[in-house]
Amino acid sequence: MQSSVSIQNLKLDYGTVSVLRDLNLEIGQGEFLVLLGSSGCGKSTLLNCIAGLLEPSDGSIYINGQNVTWAEPSRRGIGMVFQSYALYPQMTVEGNLSFGLKNIRMPKEEIRRRVARAADVLQIEPLLKRKPAALSGGQRQRVAIGRALVRDVDVFLFDEPLSNLDAKLRADLRVEIKRLHQKLRNTMIYVTHDQVEAMTLADRIAIMKGGVVMQLGSPNEIYNRPANKYVADFIGSPSMNFFETTLSRGAEPKVVLAGRDVPLATYGFVRKDFAGAVWFGIRPEHILTGEAAASAPVRFEVCAELVEPMGSEILVWSTLADTSIRFRLDGQEKVATGDMLRIGFDPARASIFDKAEELRV
Amino acid sequence: MADTVIRTQHASHAHAAGPRPRPIFSRRNIIIYGVLIVLALYYLLPIYVMVVTSLKGMPEIRVGNIFAPPVEITFAPWVKAWSSVCTGLNCDGLSRGFLNSLKITVPSVFFSIAVASVNGYALSMWRFKGANVLFTILIIGAFIPYQVMIYPIVVLLREIGLYGELSGLVLVHTVFGMPILTLLFRNYFSSVPEELFKAARVDGAGFRTIYFKIMLPMALPIFVVAVILQTTAIWNDFLFGAIYTRPENYPMTVQLNNIVNSVTGVKEYNVNMAATLLSGIVPLSIYLISGKLFVRGIAAGAVKG
Ligand SMILES: Nc1ncnc2c1ncn2[C@@H]1O[C@H](COP(=O)(O)OP(=O)(O)O)[C@@H](O)[C@H]1O
Ligand SMILES: [Mg+2]
Numbered sequence: 001m002q003s004s005v006s007i008q009n010l011k012l013d014y015g016t017v018s019v020l021r022d023l024n025l026e027i028g029q030g031e032f033l034v035l036l037g038s039s040g041c042g043k044s045t046l047l048n049c050i051a052g053l054l055e056p057s058d059g060s061i062y063i064n065g066q067n068v069t070w071a072e073p074s075r076r077g078i079g080m081v082f083q084s085y086a087l088y089p090q091m092t093v094e095g096n097l098s099f100g101l102k103n104i105r106m107p108k109e110e111i112r113r114r115v116a117r118a119a120d121v122l123q124i125e126p127l128l129k130r131k132p133a134a135l136s137g138g139q140r141q142r143v144a145i146g147r148a149l150v151r152d153v154d155v156f157l158f159d160e161p162l163s164n165l166d167a168k169l170r171a172d173l174r175v176e177i178k179r180l181h182q183k184l185r186n187t188m189i190y191v192t193h194d195q196v197e198a199m200t201l202a203d204r205i206a207i208m209k210g211g212v213v214m215q216l217g218s219p220n221e222i223y224n225r226p227a228n229k230y231v232a233d234f235i236g237s238p239s240m241n242f243f244e245t246t247l248s249r250g251a252e253p254k255v256v257l258a259g260r261d262v263p264l265a266t267y268g269f270v271r272k273d274f275a276g277a278v279w280f281g282i283r284p285e286h287i288l289t290g291e292a293a294a295s296a297p298v299r300f301e302v303c304a305e306l307v308e309p310m311g312s313e314i315l316v317w318s319t320l321a322d323t324s325i326r327f328r329l330d331g332q333e334k335v336a337t338g339d340m341l342r343i344g345f346d347p348a349r350a351s352i353f354d355k356a357e358e359l360r361v
Numbered sequence: 362m363a364d365t366v367i368r369t370q371h372a373s374h375a376h377a378a379g380p381r382p383r384p385i386f387s388r389r390n391i392i393i394y395g396v397l398i399v400l401a402l403y404y405l406l407p408i409y410v411m412v413v414t415s416l417k418g419m420p421e422i423r424v425g426n427i428f429a430p431p432v433e434i435t436f437a438p439w440v441k442a443w444s445s446v447c448t449g450l451n452c453d454g455l456s457r458g459f460l461n462s463l464k465i466t467v468p469s470v471f472f473s474i475a476v477a478s479v480n481g482y483a484l485s486m487w488r489f490k491g492a493n494v495l496f497t498i499l500i501i502g503a504f505i506p507y508q509v510m511i512y513p514i515v516v517l518l519r520e521i522g523l524y525g526e527l528s529g530l531v532l533v534h535t536v537f538g539m540p541i542l543t544l545l546f547r548n549y550f551s552s553v554p555e556e557l558f559k560a561a562r563v564d565g566a567g568f569r570t571i572y573f574k575i576m577l578p579m580a581l582p583i584f585v586v587a588v589i590l591q592t593t594a595i596w597n598d599f600l601f602g603a604i605y606t607r608p609e610n611y612p613m614t615v616q617l618n619n620i621v622n623s624v625t626g627v628k629e630y631n632v633n634m635a636a637t638l639l640s641g642i643v644p645l646s647i648y649l650i651s652g653k654l655f656v657r658g659i660a661a662g663a664v665k666g
Contacts, residue, residue: 051563073563088574100563
C-alpha cells in the first residue's frame with residue numbers, strides 16, 4: 001500500500017510541555033485511520049499539525065510523497081471538518097461551499113459544477129440558499145463535509161465531527177461518513193474519543209495517550225489483542241477485568257486464580273519465556289455463564305452483588321479472587337442480588353500483561 | 362387535618378390559570394416608577410430650560426422666570442447662533458465650527474476604527490510573535506493621562522508640519538482612540554470560535570480575505586458600537602481641538618466656549634442656549650437613531666454559527 005500521509009518523528013512542545021513526542025505514523029492510500037484517545041491526549045494537536053494549522057517543533061510530514069511540513073494549509077491537498085462545524089455564518093450554504101474555490105480563482109462554471117456534485121452526494125440541494133443559522137446540527141455538519149468535498153482533496157481530516165450531535169443523529173451520520181468513504185475512497189483521518197465510532201469506522205485505529213501512539217492496529221486486533229494494559233482498559237465497555245497474579249512456567253504455563261490453576265496452553269503468547277508478576281485480563285463479555293460456563297475450560301462460583309439490567313443484557317458485579325469483576329448475562333435471565341452464579345471462561349481469550357511495563361505477554 | 366388546611370388555602374385560587382394578576386399600584390411599582398420619574402425630570406429639566414430660553418427674546422429673559430415658557434416664540438437666537446455670532450475673530454457663527462467638526466470627526470472615526478479593527482483582528486487571530494507585548498503596551502497607553510502627552514505632541518506635529526492643521530488633529534484623534542478601540546475589537550474577535558479561522562485558512566483565505574470576507578461581516582454590531590463611541594468622543598472633544606488647531610479650524614466645541622465665555626458686550630443667554638443645543642445635536646441624534654443597535658452591539662457576545 002502506497003503511503004498517503006506519513007508522519008516522521010513529529011514533536012510539538014508548548015514551552016516546556018510536550019504535547020506530541022516523537023510520533024511516527026504511516027497512513028495508506030484510501031485508508032480510514034481513527035485517532036482515538038481520551039480528551040487532552042494530543043489528537044487535535046496532531047490533526048492540526050497535519051493540516052498545517054500548527055507548526056511542529058520538530059519532525060516532518062509528507063502527503064502523497066511531498067514534504068509539506070512548511071506548506072500552507074490550503075496547499076496540502078487536505079480538507080478539514082471541525083467539531084463546531086465552523087461554517088461562515090454570514091454566507092449561504094452555497095457561499096460556504098464555494099468560498100475555498102473562489103479563493104483559488106476557479107472559473108465560475110467549474111465552481112457551480114462542483115458545488116452541485118457535492119450537494120448531490122450529501123443531499124443538501126434544498127439547503128443551498130440558506131444561512132447556517134437556519135440549519136440543524138446534522139445539516140450543518142453535512143455542509144462542513146461538503147466544504148472539504150468540493151475542493152477535491154486527497155485527504156479528509158475530521159476533528160470529532162459528531163460530538164456535538166445527539167445520539168441518534170450521530171449514529172446516522174456515522175453511517176453516512178462510512179458510506180462516503182466507500183464511495184470516494186479518499187484517505188480519511190478521523191479524531192474521536194468515542195470508541196464505538198472508532199471501532200465501526202476505522203480500517204486502523206491509533207490509540208493515543210500523552211502524545212504517544214500506544215497501539216496502531218485494526219479494530220479487531222485492538223479489541224482482541226491489546227498491546228498493553230492501557231489499551232486493554234480503554235477499549236471495551238464495561239472495561240476489562242484485571243486480576244493480579246503470577247505467571248509460572250512449569251510443565252505448561254499457568255496462572256493461579258482464586259486458588260485454582262488456569263492452564264494457558266491455548267493462550268497465544270507474544271513473549272514465550274516470560275514468567276513473574278502479571279495482570280491477567282478477561283473481558284466481561286468473554287465470561288461465560290449458565291450452560292456455556294459448565295463446559296468452559298475454567299470454572300468458578302461467584303455471588304451476584306449488584307445487578308444492572310440494561311434491557312438487551314444484564315450487567316452483574318461480583319467478586320473473584322478479591323477483585324471486583326463485571327460480566328454480562330442475557331437480558332431475559334432471572335437473577336437477583338445474592339444469587340450464586342456459575343461462571344467460566346476460555347483462557348485463550350484472555351490478555352496478560354507483565355506488571356512492570358504493562359506490556360502484553 | 363392537614364388536608365383541610367391545604368384545601369381551604371387553595372379554595373380562593375380554585376380557578377387560577379395563566380399569569381398571576383398583579384396590582385398596578387403595588388408598593389414595588391410605586392418605588393420603581395417614582396425613582397425613574399424623579400431621575401428623568403432631573404435630567405430633562407436643564408434641557409427644558411435651555412429650549413425655552415433659546416426661544417425667548419432678550420427683554421423677556423431679563424424680566425421673566427427661567428422656567429416660564431416663551432410668551433412670544435422667536436427663532437432669531439438660533440439663526441444668530443448658527444450664522445452670525447462672533448466666535449473670537451470670526452463672526453460667521455457656529456456654521457464654520459460645524460463644518461470643521463465634521464471634517465475632523467468623519468476621517469478620525471473612519472481611520473481610528475479601520476486601524477483598530479485590523480489591530481484587534483491581528484492580535485486575537487494571528488498570534489504573531491510579540492503580539493502580547495504589543496497588546497500590553499497598547500493597554501498601558503489607555504491609562505496614561507492625556508495631559509502628559511500634550512506638549513510632546515505639539516512638538517511632534519510642528520516637526521511634521523501638521524500643527525494647527527485639521528489633518529494634524531485627525532491624526533491625534535486616530536492615535537488616541539487606538540488603545541480602547543483595539544481592546545474593544547480584540548475582545549470581540551477573541552469570542553469568534555477559533556475553528557472558524559482555521560476553516561478559512563484551510564479554504565485558502567489569507568490575512569486580508571479572512572478579515573474582509575469573514576470577520577468584518579460578523580463584526581458589524583461592534584463596528585456600530587465603535588462608531589458611536591468615537592463620534593461622540595471626537596465631536597465632544599474640546600481639549601485637543603483648542604490646542605492643536607488655529608482659530609479658523611476650531612471645532613464646534615471650542616467655538617461654543619468662545620461664544621459662551623466672551624466677556625465683551627451683554628450676555629445673550631438665548632443665543633448661548635441655542636448654540637449649545639446646536640452643538641449637541643449630532644451626538645444626541647446618533648444616540649437616538651442607533652440606540653437599539655448600540656445595545657445589541659454591546660450585548661453581542663459569542664457568535665453562533
Ligand atoms: N496553546 C496551548 N498551550 C499550551 N498547551 C496546550 C495548548 N493547546 C493545547 N494544549 C495542551 O495540549 C494537550 C493536547 O491537546 P489536544 O490536542 O487539544 O487534545 P485532544 O486529544 O483532546 O484533542 C492538552 O493537554 C492541552 O492542555
Ligand atoms: Mg480535541
